[in-house]
Amino acid sequence: MNAPVLPLTAADVYDAQRRLRDVAAITPTLSHPALDQAAGRSVVVKVEALQRTGSFKFRGAYNALAALDRAARQLGVIGASSGNHAQALALAGQLHGVPVTVVVPHDAPRSKIDGARSLGARIVTYHRERDDRDQITAALAADQGYTVVPSANSPHVMAGAGTVALELAWQAPGLTAILVPVGGGGLAAGTAVAAKHVNPRVRVIGVEPETGADTAASLRTGALAELPSVPDTIADGLRHTSPAPLPWEINRVMLDDIVTVTDSQIVRAMASAFQHLKVVAEPSGAVALAALEQPGPAPGPVGVVISGGSVGIGSFHRFMTDPSHWREPADA
Amino acid sequence: MNAPVLPLTAADVYDAQRRLRDVAAITPTLSHPALDQAAGRSVVVKVEALQRTGSFKFRGAYNALAALDRAARQLGVIGASSGNHAQALALAGQLHGVPVTVVVPHDAPRSKIDGARSLGARIVTYHRERDDRDQITAALAADQGYTVVPSANSPHVMAGAGTVALELAWQAPGLTAILVPVGGGGLAAGTAVAAKHVNPRVRVIGVEPETGADTAASLRTGALAELPSVPDTIADGLRHTSPAPLPWEINRVMLDDIVTVTDSQIVRAMASAFQHLKVVAEPSGAVALAALEQPGPAPGPVGVVISGGSVGIGSFHRFMTDPSHWREPADA
Numbered sequence: 001m002n003a004p005v006l007p008l009t010a011a012d013v014y015d016a017q018r019r020l021r022d023v024a025a026i027t028p029t030l031s032h033p034a035l036d037q038a039a040g041r042s043v044v045v046k047v048e049a050l051q052r053t054g055s056f057k058f059r060g061a062y063n064a065l066a067a068l069d070r071a072a073r074q075l076g077v078i079g080a081s082s083g084n085h086a087q088a089l090a091l092a093g094q095l096h097g098v099p100v101t102v103v104v105p106h107d108a109p110r111s112k113i114d115g116a117r118s119l120g121a122r123i124v125t126y127h128r129e130r131d132d133r134d135q136i137t138a139a140l141a142a143d144q145g146y147t148v149v150p151s152a153n154s155p156h157v158m159a160g161a162g163t164v165a166l167e168l169a170w171q172a173p174g175l176t177a178i179l180v181p182v183g184g185g186g187l188a189a190g191t192a193v194a195a196k197h198v199n200p201r202v203r204v205i206g207v208e209p210e211t212g213a214d215t216a217a218s219l220r221t222g223a224l225a226e227l228p229s230v231p232d233t234i235a236d237g238l239r240h241t242s243p244a245p246l247p248w249e250i251n252r253v254m255l256d257d258i259v260t261v262t263d264s265q266i267v268r269a270m271a272s273a274f275q276h277l278k279v280v281a282e283p284s285g286a287v288a289l290a291a292l293e294q295p296g297p298a299p300g301p302v303g304v305v306i307s308g309g310s311v312g313i314g315s316f317h318r319f320m321t322d323p324s325h326w327r328e329p330a331d332a
Numbered sequence: 333m334n335a336p337v338l339p340l341t342a343a344d345v346y347d348a349q350r351r352l353r354d355v356a357a358i359t360p361t362l363s364h365p366a367l368d369q370a371a372g373r374s375v376v377v378k379v380e381a382l383q384r385t386g387s388f389k390f391r392g393a394y395n396a397l398a399a400l401d402r403a404a405r406q407l408g409v410i411g412a413s414s415g416n417h418a419q420a421l422a423l424a425g426q427l428h429g430v431p432v433t434v435v436v437p438h439d440a441p442r443s444k445i446d447g448a449r450s451l452g453a454r455i456v457t458y459h460r461e462r463d464d465r466d467q468i469t470a471a472l473a474a475d476q477g478y479t480v481v482p483s484a485n486s487p488h489v490m491a492g493a494g495t496v497a498l499e500l501a502w503q504a505p506g507l508t509a510i511l512v513p514v515g516g517g518g519l520a521a522g523t524a525v526a527a528k529h530v531n532p533r534v535r536v537i538g539v540e541p542e543t544g545a546d547t548a549a550s551l552r553t554g555a556l557a558e559l560p561s562v563p564d565t566i567a568d569g570l571r572h573t574s575p576a577p578l579p580w581e582i583n584r585v586m587l588d589d590i591v592t593v594t595d596s597q598i599v600r601a602m603a604s605a606f607q608h609l610k611v612v613a614e615p616s617g618a619v620a621l622a623a624l625e626q627p628g629p630a631p632g633p634v635g636v637v638i639s640g641g642s643v644g645i646g647s648f649h650r651f652m653t654d655p656s657h658w659r660e661p662a663d664a
Contacts, residue, residue, distance in 0.1 A: 277382075320649070
């Protein structure tokens with residue numbers, strides 16, 4: 001039996017790394033004795049909250065635009081996102097001189113919309129209940145000749161995300177496992193391809209919110225699962241009902257495991273990032289750090305990706321002071 | 333007339349840099365369009381909140397211990413601090429295998445005391461009103477043979493602090509000015525010596541809290557000033573009544589200017605660091621960023637040092653929600 005042909009190779013990630021050189025930040029890795037103690041092993045945290053526009057998404061967006069031909073660049077690109085992908089795409093467009101349209105829900109946080117607009121993006125809003133986001137995006141793309149840049153479901157976007165793992169492998173050689181958030185699955189797929197190319201024995205473990213474990217469910221059955229409704233979790237960037245198809249093709253064969261975390265664990269991880277690392281992590285960005293609370297089987301140093309920091313000061317405070325997050329979970 | 337012989341040379345800072353290699357973090361520089369816009373010029377932020385133990389103090393403490401002879405190492409060191417210097421000294425002692433005693437006020441935040449203790453330091457408490465901290469420190473040092481490591485008033489400590497500026501000069505060449513917090517004055521002195529060695533034309537500007545402007549007052553008269561009482565400011569690390577003597581010898585001839593900031597400006601800078609840079613800055617650590625709000629005369633890119641991130645989540649929230657900090661200052 002032949003190995004399946006995957007939609008992403010390590011060579012694609014190295015190409016992305018070359019394109020991102022001197023453009024994306026080489027984000028720092030941080031550590032703290034309290035995290036080592038919590039995990040019972042040495043912990044290296046890769047902080048993509050300190051990436052340009054505040055999340056790893058900039059890497060994929062920039063790489064996707066770099067791969068466009070001249071005609072496509074002139075016509076412009078479009079992407080749908082309420083958060084990090086919108087800002088990433090806006091900055092990538094500004095740097096490449098490519099017109100960007102982002103399709104955002106009408107009730108998206110003002111700060112995120114303003115962020116994308118101040119970077120020159122055109123904003124198109126839709127109504128969450130009334131409108132179909134993908135339909136609006138596709139219609140505009142067809143009408144205007146825009147290229148659609150998805151937030152995960154694209155080889156170029158996954159390749160950009162994979163550069164996080166290439167950097168981490170160089171900054172912290174000898175990791176035995178890497179914990180990475182899973183939403184659409186692009187970061188996990190890019191990480192698995194890149195990290196295992198550098199070290200085939202490293203375990204790549206995805207982390208999902210307990211209520212939004214669509215990739216975990218898919219891995220259990222081996223087939224792409226669909227959750228009955230949009231997950232209720234504070235990790236707003238991971239509220240997917242099913243994995244994106246292209247990342248799924250990779251994750252189904254390359255992820256070693258998926259673990260899930262509760263909202264309470266996510267909040268405690270955000271607090272830990274603030275107190276120990278002096279870093280702002282948004283809920284979706286903190287899920288891998290939250291998984292450290294769980295007893296892990298494998299020894300050896302573990303890498304953890306904090307994927308983004310887009311959380312307002314008021315929201316941060318509400319998460320920190322909601323007493324329900326500070327009770328011990330029933331199963332602890 | 334001969335130039336005065338200063339208690340710190342650029343060679344001392346390069347020595348410190350060599351000792352700190354692979355021990356101190358090379359902290360990242362961050363930038364954000366909103367900061368550029370606020371300052372009307374390009375802004376590069378050097379984030380020492382991401383240094384080990386959460387502040388630049390680790391550099392000086394480690395360098396001071398590295399310079400001790402064998403006998404002094406065996407006897408141990410002592411330092412007085414309610415915060416960052418205590419934790420820095422504790423970690424430096426752990427790494428060097430040198431016993432550390434820190435003298436802390438009895439009402440210092442539990443988290444900071446626990447931080448130093450968990451790094452193996454012996455804790456001696458004193459009563460702020462009743463006891464003389466320096467007397468206790470000196471008595472213990474004399475009795476036990478400890479070497480006193482001050483938080484600023486030492487050439488080795490200033491040299492360690494100066495490595496911040498060496499890194500910044502390499503990470504962001506061509507800065508026309510550097511804004512740096514001034515408490516005891518060690519960071520400002522180290523920065524002035526190092527930055528002007530690399531580029532004699534760079535302006536080094538100290539920043540103090542408006543109510544704790546002891547170095548500003550000293551610069552005005554040319555003689556070491558003494559404030560009548562401990563300054564009332566949220567910048568608890570900068571509540572000095574007079575500059576430390578050795579840093580003052582340098583700052584009086586090398587600082588280009590001192591500017592002051594209000595507590596409200598400090599709080600807004602902490603909010604800006606959170607929102608735009610995704611970084612936790614403590615009040616004392618944010619004063620240089622706060623000075624960006626003031627119209628600066630010189631054009632060209634400016635460097636800003638966020639010197640520390642030791643602020644609890646609860647305190648951070650109280651600063652953010654105190655309405656007095658969000659009114660426009662009367663003189664704006």
